[in-house]
Amino acid sequence: MGYLLLLLLLFFVPFLALAAALAFLVRPHPVHVPIKGRHVFITGGSSGIGLALARQAAVEGARVSILARGAARLQEARDGIRLATGVEVATFSADVRDADAVAKALEASGPVDVLVCNHGVFSPQELDKQDLEEVRFMVEVNLMGTFHLIKAALPPMKRNVKATGLPASIAIMSSQAGQVGIYGYTAYSASKFALRGLAEALQHELISDNIRVSMIFPPDTETPGYAEEHRRRPDVTNLIAGSSPGMKADDVAKTALDGIKSSRFIIPCNFEGSMLSIATAGLSPQGSYFTALVEVLFAGSMRFLGLIFQWNWFRIIERWHARMKNS
Amino acid sequence: MASSFSFLLLLFVFPFAALLLALAVLVRPRPARIPLKGRHLLVSGGSSGIGLAIARRAAAEGARVSILARDRSRLDEARETIRLATGVDASVIAVDVRDAEGVARAIEALDPVDVLICNQGVFVPQELDLQSLDEVRFMVDVNLMGTFHLIKAALPAMKKRARETGIPASIALMSSQAGQVGVYGYTAYSASKFALRGLAEALQHEVVADNIHVTLIFPPDTETPGLAEELKRRPEVTNKIAASTGGMKADEVAQIALNGIKSALFVVPCNFEGAMLCIATAGLSPQPSIFMAFREVLGASLMRLVGLCFQWNWFGVISDTPRRACRAE
Numbered sequence: 316m317g318y319l320l321l322l323l324l325l326f327f328v329p330f331l332a333l334a335a336a337l338a339f340l341v342r343p344h345p346v347h348v349p350i351k352g353r354h355v356f357i358t359g360g361s362s363g364i365g366l367a368l369a370r371q372a373a374v375e376g377a378r379v380s381i382l383a384r385g386a387a388r389l390q391e392a393r394d395g396i397r398l399a400t401g402v403e404v405a406t407f408s409a410d411v412r413d414a415d416a417v418a419k420a421l422e423a424s425g426p427v428d429v430l431v432c433n434h435g436v437f438s439p440q441e442l443d444k445q446d447l448e449e450v451r452f453m454v455e456v457n458l459m460g461t462f463h464l465i466k467a468a469l470p471p472m473k474r475n476v477k478a479t480g481l482p483a484s485i486a487i488m489s490s491q492a493g494q495v496g497i498y499g500y501t502a503y504s505a506s507k508f509a510l511r512g513l514a515e516a517l518q519h520e521l522i523s524d525n526i527r528v529s530m531i532f533p534p535d536t537e538t539p540g541y542a543e544e545h546r547r548r549p550d551v552t553n554l555i556a557g558s559s560p561g562m563k564a565d566d567v568a569k570t571a572l573d574g575i576k577s578s579r580f581i582i583p584c585n586f587e588g589s590m591l592s593i594a595t596a597g598l599s600p601q602g603s604y605f606t607a608l609v610e611v612l613f614a615g616s617m618r619f620l621g622l623i624f625q626w627n628w629f630r631i632i633e634r635w636h637a638r639m640k641n642s
Numbered sequence: 643m644a645s646s647f648s649f650l651l652l653l654f655v656f657p658f659a660a661l662l663l664a665l666a667v668l669v670r671p672r673p674a675r676i677p678l679k680g681r682h683l684l685v686s687g688g689s690s691g692i693g694l695a696i697a698r699r700a701a702a703e704g705a706r707v708s709i710l711a712r713d714r715s716r717l718d719e720a721r722e723t724i725r726l727a728t729g730v731d732a733s734v735i736a737v738d739v740r741d742a743e744g745v746a747r748a749i750e751a752l753d754p755v756d757v758l759i760c761n762q763g764v765f766v767p768q769e770l771d772l773q774s775l776d777e778v779r780f781m782v783d784v785n786l787m788g789t790f791h792l793i794k795a796a797l798p799a800m801k802k803r804a805r806e807t808g809i810p811a812s813i814a815l816m817s818s819q820a821g822q823v824g825v826y827g828y829t830a831y832s833a834s835k836f837a838l839r840g841l842a843e844a845l846q847h848e849v850v851a852d853n854i855h856v857t858l859i860f861p862p863d864t865e866t867p868g869l870a871e872e873l874k875r876r877p878e879v880t881n882k883i884a885a886s887t888g889g890m891k892a893d894e895v896a897q898i899a900l901n902g903i904k905s906a907l908f909v910v911p912c913n914f915e916g917a918m919l920c921i922a923t924a925g926l927s928p929q930p931s932i933f934m935a936f937r938e939v940l941g942a943s944l945m946r947l948v949g950l951c952f953q954w955n956w957f958g959v960i961s962d963t964p965r966r967a968c969r970a971e
Contacts, residue, residue: 523961626667
């Protein structure tokens, strides 16, 4: 009986010690970022995940602005949201690659409380076949576009936070391709991985201004963007990534908004995403002590699982090349 | 007594042995060796710092060396340095990596490259709200797009040559510890360096069948002219945070980098903290080394905990350091 107690203690003590240590260590401390009555600005907001985000934020009582390139699709989006929710969203037409246009749009929209950099383009192709113009396109839109938005939104955002005392948020839509690079995704993964480096550094710089940075990592999502991409995908990419979208835009949007409101730094969207997030936690900040506990406990097994995935992917690549050679 | 002790020992050793065995089967890409002697090695940013040190060492090991950089006179100086140190005559290419066409023309004029080392890099640390977008763009263009330009230009001939000779080739990317964790002052630089990892992971999938191995090198602050430039601009907080890891000399980094390239490793840490950082940020990267995979799986949990401690420390430093006044808006 005594031995059992001793064993139990020996097992639980380190576990409790770890949990206690993490409760003390985790930074930044989580805060609640309210969106009701506050200004939510969503890029790539006229379709796909962005549109779903806009609609849900509108339903929750936020004042919503959406930015995209095409005026016609913006109109449609605005009408669609009005029909669905009765809420009027503001629309801004600009190409995120144009820093001046972005600055003008943000000036016209007024100070932003929750900036959602959701725009993105993706053209999967083997690098040796892909045009450098396309590579540049993805880097310009996905990465530089995000820099333009943040630069333009930051000064009034900081002022607003000071004036209201409420935390603000900069949310960045990444992708599972921003957690692992796979065949066909050199440019897209480069642009999405970059956003993480940006986000980690940015959170350091903005913590004292009460601004929280969030990154969302959706899987393939049913959107017009995905349909476009899917047509171009190399066979190997399909074999590795699967050929059907994993989630619906509305579900991604809901998870994203919940995560933004909880000021989570990393927001996975489904179960596989959670495992991927544990495996790729790296040195990212982690405000939730429970998630930190899961990360620490499962890091080793997730790395092992990741190695199994890579073993499988390299096998797929090998077999595909062998088939190509024979035919 | 002895038999139950040895039984216990076996029970303890068994899971480790089983893991090692499993990893021996699993690791991809399969381990390889990349010879340098008699092969063509091209290093960008090769006229100074780590690039020059790499070029010198590679020449000493019998490689045919080409160095690429912007400034013609610095390239000539570098060529002299290499000749004096090794007797080898390096080729020089003066081109800005941001110029895609210029890079393509220059590389096509050369012999096929067997070992491409994309080592060029610029780094201007500053808080994003104070930094000009031009500087951000500068870092992204040189560090990221420049690397795309180099790879695109060198790949076709590299593949052909690897096929003809049957000898593995290598594409090595010089990243940074700032490409493993983003810290205060490094939004643009870390963005450009993190990007290289996404590029590298995907690229390895695409070129493995061509017998080309991708390598990422992660040095800490290294004593180079580049660092001297960077330190002039560094915010105070960044200095405090960067002090968390020791600095190194360019020649040390060069030696470790070349060894890693020759062993066809996917990630190459350069010092002890770097090795811990590599374990913590292993993510879903491929890992051709059984030994490194073993350390990653066993060390991942502890490294995540250590990483969280570092972040706790850094956020403390940030809140303790008074912020200098923002310029008027």
